[in-house]
Amino acid sequence: MIGEQATLKDNSEIDNNFIKSVSQHDEARQGEALVLDTKAPADGRKLFIESYGCAMNFSDSEIVASIMGDMGFSTTPDYKEADVIFINTCSIRENAEQRVRNRLKEFSAAKTRNPGLTIGVLGCMAERLKSKFLEEEKLVDLVIGPDAYRDLPNLIGQVEDGNRAVNVLLSREETYADISPVRLNTNGISAFVSIMRGCDNMCSFCVVPFTRGRERSRDPLSIVQEATELFSQGYREVTLLGQNVDSYKWTSTESENQQMVNFANLLELVANVSPELRVRFSTSHPKDITDEVLYTMAKHENICKHIHLPVQSGNSRVLELMNRTYTREWYIDRVEAIRRIIPGCGISTDVIIGFCTETEEEHKETLSIMDYVKYDFAYMFTYSERPGTLAAKRYRDDVPEDVKKRRFNEVLSKQQECSAIRMEERIGQTCKVLIERYSKKSDQDFSGKSDQNTTVVFNADSRYKPGDYVNVLIEKCTPATLIGRIVD
Numbered sequence: 001m002i003g004e005q006a007t008l009k010d011n012s013e014i015d016n017n018f019i020k021s022v023s024q025h026d027e028a029r030q031g032e033a034l035v036l037d038t039k040a041p042a043d044g045r046k047l048f049i050e051s052y053g054c055a056m057n058f059s060d061s062e063i064v065a066s067i068m069g070d071m072g073f074s075t076t077p078d079y080k081e082a083d084v085i086f087i088n089t090c091s092i093r094e095n096a097e098q099r100v101r102n103r104l105k106e107f108s109a110a111k112t113r114n115p116g117l118t119i120g121v122l123g124c125m126a127e128r129l130k131s132k133f134l135e136e137e138k139l140v141d142l143v144i145g146p147d148a149y150r151d152l153p154n155l156i157g158q159v160e161d162g163n164r165a166v167n168v169l170l171s172r173e174e175t176y177a178d179i180s181p182v183r184l185n186t187n188g189i190s191a192f193v194s195i196m197r198g199c200d201n202m203c204s205f206c207v208v209p210f211t212r213g214r215e216r217s218r219d220p221l222s223i224v225q226e227a228t229e230l231f232s233q234g235y236r237e238v239t240l241l242g243q244n245v246d247s248y249k250w251t252s253t254e255s256e257n258q259q260m261v262n263f264a265n266l267l268e269l270v271a272n273v274s275p276e277l278r279v280r281f282s283t284s285h286p287k288d289i290t291d292e293v294l295y296t297m298a299k300h301e302n303i304c305k306h307i308h309l310p311v312q313s314g315n316s317r318v319l320e321l322m323n324r325t326y327t328r329e330w331y332i333d334r335v336e337a338i339r340r341i342i343p344g345c346g347i348s349t350d351v352i353i354g355f356c357t358e359t360e361e362e363h364k365e366t367l368s369i370m371d372y373v374k375y376d377f378a379y380m381f382t383y384s385e386r387p388g389t390l391a392a393k394r395y396r397d398d399v400p401e402d403v404k405k406r407r408f409n410e411v412l413s414k415q416q417e418c419s420a421i422r423m424e425e426r427i428g429q430t431c432k433v434l435i436e437r438y439s440k441k442s443d444q445d446f447s448g449k450s451d452q453n454t455t456v457v458f459n460a461d462s463r464y465k466p467g468d469y470v471n472v473l474i475e476k477c478t479p480a481t482l483i484g485r486i487v488d
């Protein structure tokens, strides 16, 4: 795979926990239409909603579906029969925005055929472009940012009155804690639970602080309640979502002795919902991940032994320009702590290639840190300058495209080497797998995830069904899938 970005996950078996990256790379999953299980009667108005970008966006679409469900909308997988089309957008790289614009062209053609159709742009691109969107895209009726979804009934009303509507207000408090998400496109086994919103870090390349606003944490009681409800509905895995989960922090103001809940405490609370409920989380920040979090993971069998720890670059000068606030040495220290406290823990990462002023030597340091950590998998991106970010203001995007491409390919082949080593290490081991579904390639096979978040495929056995745990002896592997058989 040669190109601007890539993942080493196997496209045929989608990794739920990294929809963000998979959806950014995997054409098959691009802009997936979300279908549900709805609150509304089937003869009511129909909503088609398509999501791009990270898991937070997919999770937000479930909030939006819930709010629209209360207004009588059911969802449809076919935008041609929809009364309302929503596209939940991502701004992280230029090509993510381009993809949305291309898709909007198709929706606009539908609107020309059916003038009663409402087209709404949601999410990060809506927030970034605000009302400019309405100027640029003449057939868009509604623009709404990630913190304004409660205003949808009002905005839909404005559109019904013949106006175009915009709300891109960011909030310091909104967490949608009281809204029960309508689970979209679900396998009934794993679900996302949003634990915080926004981001207070100012990584110089990143548009997220501008599109998602200030960081705020969600009430832990509402998180535990959501996890408990999911478990009672048959779900067996929750992924706690935030841009930087390690800075989760909630201070209860209700009792007299103020109680603080940090991410380690929250993990424990959710792990205690049931030993049969697997807990995952994403994303960890190398500057904030604490030994307390690692010890909590080690203590609870049901907290999965996998950490997504984006490195971005292996060179301290580049990291400083990126404003990541850690050095190569600090990152390595965190990896050593993970290995010491949670032996065998899977580690994955994100890498940005060709950031402003990156030299050949500095690029080699990225390759060498990959060699050192031997990531289980990685998401790799060539740097894409985003308007308004610190890097766009301060530094020149001066690494030539052909150099970025060549370095990208070097990072990609390094990761292929590392993934192969990690996959082969698992051969001969027995791992506990949560069965998620029948394999996409054959209904004779089950597909699920190992603790370390690797897809495992094995012979279906009538004694088991999706949602059950089984022990699988790993016998062989492909670049992104472990293959084995159930052992009792």
Ligand code: SAH
Pocket: 092, 093, 205, 206, 207, 208, 242, 243, 244, 283, 284, 285, 310, 312, 350, 351, 352, 381, 382, 383, 384, 385, 386
């Ligand atoms: N909050 C997460 C990541 C959010 S964005 C974290 O801090 O790790 C997901 C990934 O997109 C980032 O980790 C980074 O590798 C990549 N990314 C973000 N901005 C980018 C840009 N301008 N160009 C290329 N890749 C970018």
Ligand code: SF4
Pocket: 199, 200, 201, 202, 203, 206, 207, 208, 209, 243, 244, 285
């Ligand atoms: Fe962006 Fe950095 Fe925040 Fe992640 S931690 S969302 S990369 S600013």
Ligand code: F3S
Pocket: 020, 052, 053, 054, 055, 056, 057, 089, 090, 091, 092, 123, 124, 207, 208, 211, 212
């Ligand atoms: Fe996510 Fe893209 Fe926004 S990665 S937070 S949807 S810019």
